Amino acid sequence: MKLYLVLVVFTAVVTFVLTWAVWRLSLRFKLYPGIRERDVHKTPTPRLGGVAMFLGIAAAFLASTQHSFFAIIWANPAPVLAVLSATFVIVVVGVLDDLWDLDWMIKLGAQFLAAAIIAFFGQFQIYSLPFGGLWIGSSWMSFTLTVFAIVIVMNAVNFIDGLDGLVAGVCLIANGVFFAYSYLLVRDFGTSTYFNVASFLAAVMVGACIGFLPLNWTPAKIFMGDSGALMLGLLMATSAIAITGVLNPAAIAPDTLGRSQLLGAFIPILLPIVVVLLPLADFGLAVIRRMAAGKSPFSPDRKHLHHRMLDMGHSDRDAVLIFYAWTAVVSFSFLLMYIGTQQEWPGDYLLGAGFGVLGVAACLVVTFLPSRRRARAVPLEEPA
Template sequence: MKQYVFTVLFTAALTLSLAWAVWQLSLRYKLHPGIRERDVHKTPTPRLGGVAMFLAMVAAILVSAANPFFEIFWADPKPVYAILIASTIIVIVGVADDLWDLDWMIKLGAQFLAAGVIAWYGELQILSLPIGGLALGSSAVSITLTVFAIVIVMNAVNFIDGLDGLVAGVCLISNAIFFAYSYMLVRDTGSSTYFNLASFLAAVLVGACLGFLPINWNPAKLFMGDSGALVLGLLMATSAVTITGQLDPAMLDPDQFGRSQLLGAFIPILLPLVVVMLPLLDFGLAVIRRLGAGKSPFSPDRKHLHHRMLDMGHTDRDAVLIFYAWTAIIGLAVLLMYISVNEDWYGTYWIGVAFGVVGIAACLVVTLMPSHRDSAAAPPARERAEPLRASAPNPRARARRT
């Protein structure tokens, strides 16, 4: 565990240092795009924070090569090389998009290319599904399913990147929960070592988000941009795919194994979906909404979940904290279901169910009953997000537009 803690702290410190440097360079050379209609912020802000996160994560991965505790996944370095290559592709395209707004087809093609590198060259694939012990016997099916899963998670994480600190905090919580699960899963399956690629990637992601959050918290000095959000989604999906290869599909047979192992076999698919449930929900609603309007599923708009929360009356920070709460409660509920069963706690998995029900009820109350704000001090979210009309007589409005 000490090695994982060192990985988190090393990645966090390096990310924070590099983010500050990127911020200073971006301001000096004016590497910040104009404000778009759907943006909430009103001050031009650099979007190259993903570069700092990427460099810090690459450094952490390379440092692990010299650490004997992590030699288990360096024995066959192809998966690690695939992760580095795929991440580099995404960062290059993400930076170009953050600076010049690339066509969505170019970005989507790069995402499929990066996911293909992970699945084909890195041989990190979804090998089985928790459906009656179904094993994917065809390599083509495994690769195809893996590629689409990675691309979907990448876009889901990127879609919620709309408020200061939102993606960094949600991914920090999600990966912390996933790290705890993957660590315990390796222990419960009787592995000779607790060090594995999935847990290591989760620790690196926790460190990157932890280091980036101070400079990204409201009011943000630096955004992670597509280069950061897409890489986070890529590595989160990759770590989830990696952990599925550690379980024997036979564990899914309830006649041969008890309920404890059956639940443990379902969670490798369930928990990765749960920790990114809000991004996936936002992504699914956006695709349905845009296709229904006859638009591209990747055409931008201002109807994401975080935008709707602002329109309900929540402040930017309140909306972000509510997203944190939703992510933590749902993820911890499923994690407790696994822990309670495998540790033979009293009440078995109902501990997790009860925690989830109570937590979700509390979150619903907070979400649907936003606190009232002083309209003079903070204008409504819709007014802040939409561009001001040219005919506005208010000189303060003209000054803000300038």
């Protein structure tokens, strides 16, 4: 654990220094686009923060080769190199889009290419589904499902990138919870190379988000852009698949087990999905909304969840903090349920479920309170 913490601090420091450098260079050479209609900010701001985050993560990968604790990750370097290669591809395309606004078909093609590199060369694939321990019989079906899962998560994370500090903070919380989960899973179900890669990826993403957030907090000096958001989505999907894709609930909890043990068997499958539930919800609503209007599912608009919260009367900062709260409540409640079922706490999963119910109730109150206050503030019209 100590070495993981050192890795987080190292990645955070390197990312912060590089983010500051990229920000200064972007201002000097005017490497920033104009204001778009859907943008919330009013001042042209550099969007190349993803470059600094990628270099910080790459530095963490390089540093890990120098310590024996991470040797098992590099025992078979092909999966790790595939992840780095795919990340490089998506960052390059993201930078080009941040500077010149590429056609959405080009970006989507690059996303499928990056996902295919990980699924084919990296050997991270979904081999089972959390429905009665259903194993995927065809290798091509496993490959296809993995590619689509990575692309969906990439776009889901990218879709919520609309407010200062939103993606960096949400991903910081989600990956922090995921790291704790993957670390505990290694302890509870045994160690494997994939599990170590998952924990490693979560740790370096936590560090990258910590290092980037100070310059991205409102009022942001620099944005991570598509290069950063797509990269985080790619790595989050990869780390989740590294664990979720090889777990079989039927093997962990046969039919003879009770309800709490069965829940404990399925939570390891569900928790990696839960930590990106908010981005996935926004992504799904956006696709349905745009296709219903006869538009491309990737055509930009100003109707994302964070835009709706601004329209409800929240300030930029309040909307971001509420997103943080939702992410923390949902992910922590599932993590507590998992810990409860494994540690045989009194009530097993009830502590986590109770935390989730109370947390969701509190989040609902703070989410809808501004609209009620604004409604009371609007004076009634005089009767004619």
